[in-house]
Amino acid sequence: QKEVEQNSGPLSVPEGAIASLNCTYSDRGSQSFFWYRQYSGKSPELIMSIYSNGDKEDGRFTAQLNKASQYVSLLIRDSQPSDSATYLCAVSLGGTGGFKTIFGAGTRLFVKA
Amino acid sequence: DVKVTQSSRYLVKRTGEKVFLECVQDMDHENMFWYRQDPGLGLRLIYFSYDVKMKEKGDIPEGYSVSREKKERFSLILESASTNQTSMYLCASSSSGTFTDTQYFGPGTRLTVL
Numbered sequence: 538q539k540e541v542e543q544n545s546g547p548l549s550v551p552e553g554a555i556a557s558l559n560c561t562y563s564d565r566g567s568q569s570f571f572w573y574r575q576y577s578g579k580s581p582e583l584i585m586s587i588y589s590n591g592d593k594e595d596g597r598f599t600a601q602l603n604k605a606s607q608y609v610s611l612l613i614r615d616s617q618p619s620d621s622a623t624y625l626c627a628v629s630l631g632g633t634g635g636f637k638t639i640f641g642a643g644t645r646l647f648v649k650a
Numbered sequence: 651d652v653k654v655t656q657s658s659r660y661l662v663k664r665t666g667e668k669v670f671l672e673c674v675q676d677m678d679h680e681n682m683f684w685y686r687q688d689p690g691l692g693l694r695l696i697y698f699s700y701d702v703k704m705k706e707k708g709d710i711p712e713g714y715s716v717s718r719e720k721k722e723r724f725s726l727i728l729e730s731a732s733t734n735q736t737s738m739y740l741c742a743s744s745s746s747g748t749f750t751d752t753q754y755f756g757p758g759t760r761l762t763v764l
Binding site for chain 1: 685690691694695708740752753754755757758
């Protein structure tokens with residue numbers, strides 16, 4: 538069974554701090570990695586995608602990928618109360634995995650004002 | 651903007667009823683997906699489709715079927731609803747035949763089976 542593991546949280550950080558969200562995956566053949574944000578009662582929306590080792594920055598968000606360690610993370614700088622949500626890590630399988638994307642169960646983030 | 655719409659936000663059905671969940675996307679996407687989301691289990695893929703009239707089983711297809719007669723519409727069918735199918739159902743679409751593309755989600759349908 539191909540898996541994506543996340544700490545369920547809740548992760549609580551004060552406003553202005555850096556929030557660090559982590560994800561590990563089991564399939565070494567995974568090709569594409571995504572972070573989705575899901576507000577309570579809403580559907581997931583993509584905030585970051587990353588395809589190669591290293592860091593990718595977009596505004597206050599930085600995604601980090603280490604394929605050797607099968608590890609992907611999301612850093613949120615200057616966290617705001619509006620960042621409070623569940624963050625889903627998602628991994629797409631290459632090759633025989635075709636179009637399937639495996640989602641983690643999500644990490645709940647709470648940013649305290 | 652990509653728009654994915656689902657026919658109902660909330661639905662209450664009785665055990666044994668046949669249930670239809672409809673999903674429509676307006677961006678000419680090839681791929682469409684049905685997931686269910688349960689607390690602690692994340693999103694689990696039920697079925698997906700990469701072309702009209704094509705369908706593939708996901709991880710939990712039992713008790714479900716799908717229909718894709720037109721490119722923009724992907725329907726999920728619960729042949730005989732059971733209480734363990736009470737869940738949030740999310741439809742998604744993506745634009746091409748590769749695994750690198752973002753999935754865009756509809757607002758979800760919260761189904762309760764009594």
